[in-house]
Amino acid sequence: MSRVAVVLFNLGGPDRPEAVRPFLFNLFNDPAIISVPWPIRPLLAWLIARRRAPIARAIYAHLGGGSPLLPLTRKQADALEARLKIDGMDARAFVCMRYWQPMSAEVAREVAAWTPERVVLLPLYPQLSTTTTESSLRDWVGAAATAGLDRPAHTICCYPSAAGFIEALAELTRKALAEATRAGLTPRASNNAPLSGRAGKPRVLFSAHGLPLRVVARGDPYPRQVETTAAAVAEKLGLASGEWVICYQSRVGPLKWIGPSTEDEIARAGADRVPIVVVPIAFVSEHSETLVELDIEYRHRAEKAGVPGYVRVPAVGTHPLFIVGLAGLVREALRQPPGVCRAGSAHGCGNHFARCANGRALDSL
Numbered sequence: 001m002s003r004v005a006v007v008l009f010n011l012g013g014p015d016r017p018e019a020v021r022p023f024l025f026n027l028f029n030d031p032a033i034i035s036v037p038w039p040i041r042p043l044l045a046w047l048i049a050r051r052r053a054p055i056a057r058a059i060y061a062h063l064g065g066g067s068p069l070l071p072l073t074r075k076q077a078d079a080l081e082a083r084l085k086i087d088g089m090d091a092r093a094f095v096c097m098r099y100w101q102p103m104s105a106e107v108a109r110e111v112a113a114w115t116p117e118r119v120v121l122l123p124l125y126p127q128l129s130t131t132t133t134e135s136s137l138r139d140w141v142g143a144a145a146t147a148g149l150d151r152p153a154h155t156i157c158c159y160p161s162a163a164g165f166i167e168a169l170a171e172l173t174r175k176a177l178a179e180a181t182r183a184g185l186t187p188r189a190s191n192n193a194p195l196s197g198r199a200g201k202p203r204v205l206f207s208a209h210g211l212p213l214r215v216v217a218r219g220d221p222y223p224r225q226v227e228t229t230a231a232a233v234a235e236k237l238g239l240a241s242g243e244w245v246i247c248y249q250s251r252v253g254p255l256k257w258i259g260p261s262t263e264d265e266i267a268r269a270g271a272d273r274v275p276i277v278v279v280p281i282a283f284v285s286e287h288s289e290t291l292v293e294l295d296i297e298y299r300h301r302a303e304k305a306g307v308p309g310y311v312r313v314p315a316v317g318t319h320p321l322f323i324v325g326l327a328g329l330v331r332e333a334l335r336q337p338p339g340v341c342r343a344g345s346a347h348g349c350g351n352h353f354a355r356c357a358n359g360r361a362l363d364s365l
Helices: 017-028 040-061 069-086 104-114 130-146 163-182 213-217 222-237 262-272 288-305 320-334
Strands: 003-010 090-097 118-123 153-155 203-209 244-249 276-280 310-312
Touching: 003 069, 003 104, 003 130, 003 320, 017 040, 040 288, 069 090, 069 320, 090 104, 104 130, 118 130, 118 320, 153 320, 163 222, 163 276, 163 310, 163 320, 203 222, 203 262, 222 244, 244 262, 244 288, 262 276, 262 288, 276 288, 288 310
Parallel strands: 003 090, 003 118, 118 153, 203 244, 203 276, 276 310
Antiparallel strands: none
16 A cells, blocks of 8 residues: 655744744745745845734734644644545645745655655645645745655645535534524614515625735636635525625735725625624634634624624534545545646636646646
């Protein structure tokens, strides 16, 4: 039986207050995030990290001073490894973070030392973006070459409509909808008149991390894949048009970003006096953008806007359906030749996206 190393990729997060500034520097020094040439980029990254560090430390103070992303991702790795072993596979799961430890150089050495016969690269970004998936995989390729890791690598580029992922999200969202419905709220319009028809039912906000419009204009498939995920969950739940919306959070800086924003949709729900169920559609683990931005900051916005009920769906984490789904993706990848998958329109990307896995972005991996 061949030994298979499965590398799980995520963004990472600072594990203590002192790590916040170097974490931010690593983030903004990534050319996938700030596309200006060297040596301007590291200087700009240093300035941004210096300015934003106090704000970020205040955010992480709500979480005990650091991000929970690494321990939570390790739990996912342990769960996936156990699932693959149940399936009869001699597998070991490794965690690799993009902007804080453990990063590609360290993890590539660990994988090489374990001497696998094959490697599966599995980003924990269900929807492909040049700013996440492509960046992590490109960083890994260089680190693997330096570590002398020359085993065949099978890359899972995206899985926005994978059954296990969708089923786990739908199950968690169904529970949240029931919670919002049990609240027994009777929403009213801004003129205090009762809403008619189906108005007043909880509205589902599928909230994803935003992207600058110029990134999307270059051919990034992320928004289309977010739409694929949201539509699949809505269909699984039997949601009608108007009962759900896609929105984007975490906007920073002066650039124009894709929309609508989650803040605007919260305000609209407040004006309509309908409760909302917020689903982190692009995050599979809890971290600052769910535990602080959604749970604290946006909940406060909802209260101020007059939203009569606010329920946040947890990230899929180690949900059994999600882990079984990841194991299925690993098995499927191993049945294909090494390289990047070429699933095309089945994953909502297709050849017309210049930066999709089917296009130029990952062809050299």
